[in-house]
Amino acid sequence: xxxxxxxxxxxxxxxxxxxxxxxxxxxxxxxxxxxxxxxxxxxxxxxxxxxxxxxxxxxxxxxxxxxxxxxxxxxxxxxxxxxxxxxxxxxxxxxxxxxxxxxxxxxxxxxxxxxxxxxxxxxxxxxxxxxxxxxxxxx
Numbered sequence: 001x002x003x004x005x006x007x008x009x010x011x012x013x014x015x016x017x018x019x020x021x022x023x024x025x026x027x028x029x030x031x032x033x034x035x036x037x038x039x040x041x042x043x044x045x046x047x048x049x050x051x052x053x054x055x056x057x058x059x060x061x062x063x064x065x066x067x068x069x070x071x072x073x074x075x076x077x078x079x080x081x082x083x084x085x086x087x088x089x090x091x092x093x094x095x096x097x098x099x100x101x102x103x104x105x106x107x108x109x110x111x112x113x114x115x116x117x118x119x120x121x122x123x124x125x126x127x128x129x130x131x132x133x134x135x136x137x138x139x
Contacts, residue, residue, distance in 0.1 A: 013070045020059040027052055 006014075031048045034041045041048075 007073060009066075009070045009073045013066050017063050017066055020063055024052065024056055024059055027055065 027048075031041070031045075031052070035045070
């Protein structure tokens, strides 16, 4: 999987998780700003904390489940990366061995001068023997 691909869990984590966290932080910061600006809001702090708790409770459950699902997905991705890396290492090892073998035992370059069918050394020896035999018979 490429680094730029986003799964459904990535998008869900990004949209849902961020929205819930931002909403909760915005409410908490909003309450802090309101009480700093006008201390009379401290009289209704219990109501405001209750609202934060009401939003925070279900938000925590949702975010926890999303994080668990996202974490499981990332573990699977890591396992996939490990198997891919193992495969790549073994393929690189095979390639290095192949190149070393090719350097030790180079393949023919197309020059088949040693091959008997192409007038190689064996054919030349056979021709010399034939020539010697014919000289010996001719005497």
